[in-house]
Amino acid sequence: MKHxxxxxxxxxxxxxxxxxxxxxxxxxDLKISNNPSEKDLLNIQQASELITLAVPTLYSKVSLKEIPYIKKGKRLYFSRLELLEWINSGKKETNSEIVNGVETAFLKLHPKK
Incomplete structure (x- = not known):
């Protein structure tokens, strides 16, 4: 930095x-783009395309309450953000992530002197 x-x-x-x-x-602009809006709501066809599941499979997951959805009257809606979070919630840790987690927990319990 110059004077x-x-x-x-x-x-x-x-x-x-x-x-x-x-x-x-x-x-x-960032605050506006992070606010949920009508654009974030998807119908069943759009949700099916987003998460690459067939519409009948999606209906099945809705009836079993396995997937987040909104029902208004006879219509189903899905939040884009909630669907993406739902997909990410199924993420499995890699072996290295598991090892790092165990090492971190061990170091918290047994700090170096």
Whole structure:
């Protein structure tokens, strides 16, 4: 970082202000994109395509309450985010992840002196 002279301070403040506005806009855009909206709701056909399951299989999982869904009247809706979380919840740990977890737990119980 370079040292600023007194004469350079006004330009530096303007630059800093512009960068701050840019960061504020990015955060606002990020907040808007993370809010659930109508676009995040899927019908059964869209959900079927997203998680690559046949529609009858999806109906079966709904009737067994194995998958998150929303029912309004006779219509079924699915949250894109909840479906992706549901898929990720089935993730199996690799052997190295299991070993790292065991090592971490062991070190917590038996810290080095």
């Amino acid at each position: 600023l002279t007194f004469d350079q301070l006004p330009d530096a403040v303007v630059t800093l202000y512009e960068k701050l506005l840019s960061i504020e806009k990015m955060l606002t």
